[in-house]
Amino acid sequence: MACTHSLASGMGGVRTAGDLVARMEMSRSMKIEKAKEYVANKLKVSVHDLSDSTVMTRVREELGLGCVAQLPGRPKGIEAKFNIAKVLGIEINSVNKFKKKAGMFVPSTV
Amino acid sequence: MGKILQRFGDGYLHEMTDAELERDIEEGTKDAAKRAKVPPLSEDEIKHLFDIYSFPRRFVSVEPGNEVVLSHDGGTLKLNVGVSGGAGHGLDIGRRLCTEIYERLLGSDTMDFGHVDYSFKPAKNILADEQEDMEQTLLSTIIPIYYGAMPNLGAYTQPDGPFPNPMELLTEGKIEEAKAACEEIVEAATRDMVYIASGMYEAGADGVNFDTTGAFGDADFLAALQASEILRKKHPGIFIEMGMAGEFILGIHGGLTYDGVRLAGLYPHQQVKLAEKAGVNIFGPVVNTNTRRSCAWNMARVLTFVKPCVENAEIPVHPNMGMGVGGSPLTPIIAIDAVSRGSTAVVEIARADGL
Numbered sequence: 001m002a003c004t005h006s007l008a009s010g011m012g013g014v015r016t017a018g019d020l021v022a023r024m025e026m027s028r029s030m031k032i033e034k035a036k037e038y039v040a041n042k043l044k045v046s047v048h049d050l051s052d053s054t055v056m057t058r059v060r061e062e063l064g065l066g067c068v069a070q071l072p073g074r075p076k077g078i079e080a081k082f083n084i085a086k087v088l089g090i091e092i093n094s095v096n097k098f099k100k101k102a103g104m105f106v107p108s109t110v
Numbered sequence: 111m112g113k114i115l116q117r118f119g120d121g122y123l124h125e126m127t128d129a130e131l132e133r134d135i136e137e138g139t140k141d142a143a144k145r146a147k148v149p150p151l152s153e154d155e156i157k158h159l160f161d162i163y164s165f166p167r168r169f170v171s172v173e174p175g176n177e178v179v180l181s182h183d184g185g186t187l188k189l190n191v192g193v194s195g196g197a198g199h200g201l202d203i204g205r206r207l208c209t210e211i212y213e214r215l216l217g218s219d220t221m222d223f224g225h226v227d228y229s230f231k232p233a234k235n236i237l238a239d240e241q242e243d244m245e246q247t248l249l250s251t252i253i254p255i256y257y258g259a260m261p262n263l264g265a266y267t268q269p270d271g272p273f274p275n276p277m278e279l280l281t282e283g284k285i286e287e288a289k290a291a292c293e294e295i296v297e298a299a300t301r302d303m304v305y306i307a308s309g310m311y312e313a314g315a316d317g318v319n320f321d322t323t324g325a326f327g328d329a330d331f332l333a334a335l336q337a338s339e340i341l342r343k344k345h346p347g348i349f350i351e352m353g354m355a356g357e358f359i360l361g362i363h364g365g366l367t368y369d370g371v372r373l374a375g376l377y378p379h380q381q382v383k384l385a386e387k388a389g390v391n392i393f394g395p396v397v398n399t400n401t402r403r404s405c406a407w408n409m410a411r412v413l414t415f416v417k418p419c420v421e422n423a424e425i426p427v428h429p430n431m432g433m434g435v436g437g438s439p440l441t442p443i444i445a446i447d448a449v450s451r452g453s454t455a456v457v458e459i460a461r462a463d464g465l
Contacts, residue, residue: 001432001433001438001443001444001449002180002182002188002212002216002218003216003217004444004446004449004450004453005180005431005449005453005465006180006216006217006218007169007171007450008169008170008171008172008449008450008453008454009171009172009176009177009178009180009453009454009457009465010177010178010179010180010217010219010465011177011178011179011180011219012177012217012219013212013213013216013217013218013219013253014213014214014217014252014253015217018177018179018180018217018218018219019219019220019252019253019254021179021219022179022181022219022220022253022254022464023254025179025391025392025426025463025464026220026254026256026316026317026349026351026391026392027347027349027391029391029392029424029425029426030426031425031426031463032178032179032426032462032463032464035179035426035463047175048174048175051174051175051177065252066252068214070214076250076252077249077250077251077252078248078249078250080252081252084252091347092316093311093314093315093316093317093347093348094248094249094255094314094315094316097248097313097314098249098314
């Protein structure tokens, strides 16, 4: 069922920019159109590109945002989330927790 | 007049004429409009819905550019054991691998991570285990992950819980005792939800999903609203999703209020405003499926309830679209013709922000 929804109306997660748009709905309560515009501006792509896996795989690789393929030497997992937080200009809880545990700089809100 | 196969709420296909399909859609929207006192679908919206349900292909999808993001309930549990032993795929894998599969194989935008019972109360004793599993999963994944569970206030009633069962008290005519039990259960459930959600947020989770809110009527809804309000103050950055149990808040207590609004009897377009006040980020309205009517009739009701909810909301709205809700048949494995049509209709006609 989840797969059918994903194919029928979903953005596609890390295949495209689905997780990034989701983060803006989740962190800033942005409605879908505003969330897409925000992410498109930050990535310097068109809103239409956000759901295009060809364009977004290249963009994600260039910006180190992680993607479906686990390429050697490229950011994965929490490493990619460090870059996502920076590119989108948002706080990601698990990234802040990582910084705190590793003795790195942590925003005062954590 | 040509006949077309239409999926019904019980999951089976039945032949219908074009006229019968159109009549079903009109009856569905009128039914919902009357109940919630909201406008029925317009002629253009009815035509759009008719086109989606009469399209003679197995699979229907949104037009490019109309894609939305998907949130989950139960999420990882559906690949291994299922929720309380139901609907699991039986894979011998943990939630971390489940999340990685959803992320890299199934194109999920987000993931819900919950205890096998999928209720807050039983998770209390194993919070440390839940936190450890969440921490490991967050290291190896990219998509947002939130802890999901149901308020499930029924779990607080005797013999499973400490409080008298308001349902039983009501049948005995003990109205005041039933109300008092409801109020005590709300207090205990609110405390548990805040405890678990705080613990998982402190473990690094993006937030929490209060799933199937309202299953125990107005008491359930009040507990989730209060927990959301407390969590928003305690952790300003926490993500909170609230998914509902049905289109209508049952008055188990009958007199409970939040922010001066009586909860019993509220429909989705009214529920969402209270969720916003409580600090919820994403609201998930639910419309239950009538198994004896066509999916098109059910979807006409869904759209009529959900469209004013989306229009009335300042936060994103993700209607629940699983088995037995959101115009989907009440079957464990839902036919793709039904899922894809419902998915398309709720995004393109109700303008949902996600599912």
